[in-house]
Amino acid sequence: MREFDLCSKHLRLTPAPLIDEMTSLSLVNINPFTPESYRKLYLQSKGKRKAQGDLEETGAEGGKLEEVLPAKKSVLREINMASxxxxxxxxxxxxxxxxxxxxxxxxxxxxxxxxxxxxxxxxxxxxxxxxxxxxxxxxxxxxxxxxxxxxxxxxxxxxxxxxxxYCNGGSLQVSISENAKSGNNFQEPKLKDILLQISLGLKYIHNAGMVHLDVKPSNIFICHKMQSDSTGGPEEVENEADWFLSASVIYKIGDLGHVTSISKPKVEEEDSSDIFAWGLTIAVASGAESLPANGDEWHNIRKGNFPDIPQKLSEDFYNLLKNMIHPNPEERPSATALARSQVLRPFLGKTEELQQQLNMEKFKIATLERELREVQQARVGGLCSDLDLEAPFPNMSPHFQQLHRHNY
The missing domain is CATH 3.30.200.20 (Phosphorylase Kinase; domain 1)
Structure with missing residues (x-):
């Protein structure tokens, strides 16, 4: 049996002969999503690498650092252990x-x-x-x-x-298949819920500089939360009006086997390619037949025509889905825009408005508390007898001026 823990770090952080360092480095996989972090860790640890001739430029044989790394197969098969x-x-x-x-x-x-x-x-x-x-x-x-x-x-x-x-609810594809057998489809409220939750996941992936490239029903997973867990999640999602997390069902994006960096040349539509696929996934969840892989029907969809579905959606929601498959990638909403869409989160605008009102009231209360302390300090110091009772403090609010007259 052979085993190698991919999370292990074999970089030697203490001075050692060059050949030992290169041998140690050969046991480290280079994560393509963080190429600079490994190199900086190696070159800058304790500030002692330059003394050995700037390994970023030359290795043991004078080549590039990357050139001395062995094929990953030797890394994967390096250690023999029980299963x-x-x-x-x-x-x-x-x-x-x-x-x-x-x-x-x-x-x-x-x-x-x-x-x-x-x-x-x-x-x-x-x-x-x-x-x-x-x-x-x-x-x-x-x-x-x-x-x-x-x-x-x-x-x-x-x-x-x-x-x-482990997601105990299986995949969205399984749920869609079960719905088809019973003649049912996800209705608009549930479709909005699914769309919003996975958009939050895609937003997180895209903000990390990655694109999923394989968004489809079989890669959306469902977790049925225990009753005791239903109130434990709101703080986990970036402080955005998390009312929906009180629901007992959570949707997650998985299977990252095709994930790549947004900046890769082959990712022509960047993160908007995920939005296109996500819009079509919702179409399938709403009852659309299996989508074509090519041919006239596929080209018709690529032109921005939303697939036929067996239910009537609200105009705002339908237009949002159509925008997600817009033929111009720049016209598609980003995952961030979807996560804040009032079509999906009707209470979000009201929540922000109430938060602003709350902040204003807090400011007023803080001002009144400060003025109250000024009055109390003046009374304790015996200064009140020398003050003009008609205008004790020029900057005092009318409410406190009236209160001051009443007390004196």
């Missing part, structure tokens, strides 16, 4: 099969909690790098309530294994 998967987890059942591997529902033996364990088989350096891609993206993104949570990753027996959050 961590079998040792730490009890496999319950297979819950999904995707492009990059198989997902299992597992119980961690130590904490007794349920996790989704994704096992991706790799053969050859190209497939190996693809398998690692999701690990890199998860590691950089961290935790957000509308992105499937990442816990750990490692490799063994030619598999990249990812320990993710």
């Amino acid at each position: 961590r998967y079998e040792k730490e987890f009890l496999e319950v059942e297979k819950i999904g099969v995707g492009e990059f591997g198989t997902v299992y529902k597992c119980i961690k033996r130590l904490d007794g909690c349920v996790y989704a364990i994704k096992r991706s088989t790799f053969s050859g350096l190209s497939n190996e790098n693809l398998a690692l891609h999701e690990v890199y993206a998860h590691a950089v993104l961290g935790h957000h309530p509308h992105v499937v949570r990442y816990y750990s990753s490692w490799t063994e027996d030619d598999h990249v294994i990812i320990q993710n959050e």
Whole structure:
């Protein structure tokens, strides 16, 4: 059995011969989403790298730093250990099969909690790098309530294994299929809820400089919260009117195997490509038939024509969905705009208005409290007898001038 913990850091932070440092560096995977962080950590740690000749420019053989890094296969197969998967987890059942591997529902033996364990088989350096891609993206993104949570990753027996959050409601695709069998569809209030929650997740991904590139029903996951959890989430989402998080169902975007940087040349439409796919995902959830992959129907959609759906949506909501698939990427709303849309969050504008009123009242109260302290200090100091009772303080508010006359 072979295992390598991808979260381990093998960089040596103490002075050592150049050959030892390069050997240590060879055991570190370079995360494509944070290329500078590793290089700066290596070059700047304790300020002692320049003495060895600026390794950013030359390595042991005079080449670029990146050129001395070995193929990642040697990193993945570096350590021989017993199977961590079998040792730490009890496999319950297979819950999904995707492009990059198989997902299992597992119980961690130590904490007794349920996790989704994704096992991706790799053969050859190209497939190996693809398998690692999701690990890199998860590691950089961290935790957000509308992105499937990442816990750990490692490799063994030619598999990249990812320990993710288990979503007990399955995928949106499963729910859509069940609705189709029963002749039902998600209605507008639920569609708005789903659209808003995943838009918050996409906003988080886009703000990190990434684009998902694989937004579809099978990559949207559902978590049914326990009753005791239903009031515990509002503080987790960027202080934005989080009233909807009191609901018992949370939607999350997952499967980051295709995530790439927005700045990559191949991402022609940048983050708006995710918005286009997200709009079509909502169309399918609202009852549209399976979308074509090509042909005249697909080109018709690419022109901005929203797919036919078997229900009547409000004009504002329908127009919002149409804008999401606008043929001009610049005309599509951003994930940030969707997250603040009053079509999806009708109470947001009222909340901001009430907050402004509250701030004004707090200012008035603070002013009155300050004036009250001035009056009290004057009385305690015995100064009041020497003051003009008609105008004790020129800058005092009329309310306190009247109060002062009454007291004296």
